[in-house]
Amino acid sequence: RSRFPPCGHFAPAPTVRRMTGTRKDIVVVDLGGSTIKVGFAGDADPSSVVPNCVAKPKGEKRSYIADEINQVKDISSLNLRRPVDRGYVVNWDLQRDILDHVFKKVLKINPKNCHLVITEAPFNLPALAAEQDDCIFEKFGFKSALTCPPSLLALTYHLAERPRSDPCVSARCGVVVDAGFSFVHATPVFDGRVLRNGVRRVNLGGKALTNYLKEMVSYRQWNMMDEYVLMDDVKEKLCYVAGSAADELKRAKVRGASNEVNMEYVLPDGVHVLRGYVKEGPARDPDAESSDDDDDDDGGGGGGGKRRRKKKQGGGEKRRKGAAGAGFVEQCLRMGNERFMVPEALFHPADVGLDQAGVAEVVTQAVRSVAVDLRAMMYANVIVAGGCASFPGFKERFEAELRPLVPVDETMTVTVSESPTLDAWRGGSVVGAGADFERLAVTREAWKKDASEFRTRYEEHAGVVKGRM
Structure with a gap:
């Protein structure tokens, strides 16, 4: 009652x-x-x-x-x-x-x-x-x-x-x-x-979606399982609902600057970057020089197969010079199909194991x-x-x-x-x-x-x- x-x-x-x-x-x-x-x-x-x-x-x-x-x-x-x-x-x-x-x-x-x-x-x-x-x-x-x-x-x-x-x-x-x-x-x-x-x-709600995003990113790139606040910010700034997940997956696999899905999120380092932010422009393609494993890439942020393991060790880092003085390491999350596959769970809860x-x-x-x-x-x-x-x-x-x-x-x-x-x-x-x-x-x-x-x-x-x- x-x-x-x-x-x-x-x-x-x-x-x-x-x-x-x-x-x-x-x-x-x-x-x-x-x-x-x-x-x-x-x-x-x-x-x-x-x-x-x-x-x-x-x-x-x-x-x-x-x-x-x-x-x-x-x-x-x-x-x-x-x-x-x-x-x-x-x-x-x-x-x-x-x-x-x-x-x-x-x-x-x-x-x-x-x-x-x-x-x-x-x-x-x-x-x-x-x-x-x-x-x-x-x-x-x-x-x-x-x-x-x-x-x-x-x-x-x-x-x-x-x-x-x-x-x-x-x-x-x-x-x-x-x-x-x-x-x-x-x-x-x-x-x-x-x-x-x-x-x-x-x-299923916003909290579960953030946890889902943490798992996807942690498997493909950096270990973010203890970074709920940070990943919640990533979700709010980068995630969107696709009109068709299948069509969007094809767009996410496009190589080069013509890819409008992939984006980069700069992680805070506590010194030069205190708050994470979305980097302007399309994300760089970490696999542009590789062609052997192209067919294995699913459009995810960390690439596919063996290259995914390499990216976890240092592939998401870029050295930048500027106002910060000497060059410092800029760590980025490369967000690909994670951007739309996470909200997709709202329409298909089975994707996250909910019947x-x-x-x-x-x-x-x-x-x-x-x-x-x-x-x-x-x-x-x-x-x-x-x-x-x-x-x-x-x-x-x-x-x-x-x-x-x-x-x-x-x-x-x-x-x-x-x-x-x-x-x-x-x-x-x-x-x-x-x-x-x-x-x-x-x-x-x-x-x-x-x-x-x-x-x-x-x-x-x-x-x-x-x-x-």
Whole structure:
């Protein structure tokens, strides 16, 4: 049973689409597995986006928390501690410390004088949900709080941006694909309420993709298994979704300067290069002088066969002279088919050993679980949110994969915002600035009076439809 309120109760009215002003007394927190988006209700964008973790650099005694991680000079072998595991906050002691830092140092607020809108992963365990409530009301002392799933908030944001003539606005319906750090959820919504039996999940997200990239690069070039932060940056800067993986593999095998796939990422050395960066222009071809093994090359960053072993020992190094004084060794990762084969796992999880459907297939599975009369409206409003939707080419590939699975007589509309990672926070901003916030939010006094009774009442009026519609 869910504690989430019905989206239909706080979805913006068709005649009121824009927020009227900032509410400095209402804090909006999108508690993601990778980052925390924080700000004030009524704002168009969050005030800050900070890592949801604590980092300890190698060789240092102190730890860095949240936004302080940006102060770390040497990010090599950075040890991260995250309160979130597989999408759920399992270490509330650590999460409490991170939020305390965010509220005091980043937002510079006193929680006891504020109200709160905060996200919570779907199907959260009751024990973890209770710890969250304790943290909100006992530790921080918020006046009131409203807990919402990211998918409903993302839907709220998109509906607020549409004209009242849109049928999906009045029906408050659609399918929200939340492709985040830990997993992908396809959530059907009708009349602003989650059709719980239709929710489908893929146990694959941004974290798994980064780990997959680490393994590929470590096998082909340098050992990067302890460099999560660095490889996550490589993923965000260089990876993209190909329209066709087979065609892109052919492009990756092209030799010389005409190859537009291969690129180089300069690794930090802690002295001359403190942050990795993408090198301009096409990557050099390390195998240009070799022809014996050309047929064995699969377009990967490290070449193929025996040459791959040689590259691991020193082939990725270049000596450069310049402002740094004497020449220094520049170590580069040569990224080839890794750039598009890593995000390819979102559409074909079997590539990484998961016997599950891809992101397009789970949408059809979610829609088929609802009544036949509702399916057309679901396909007419497919919203994709979350960090994985930020890959270049994702929307086009997603539409191409989904269209053959949708009945030919059905209209299919896929919407991806310019910043899909912020959709949930923006929806929370709409909710917090809405007229119904005070009615929906739980006061600290009511929670302290009888938390268990309130939880039961909240579940009964959560608006989550369990049965098949």
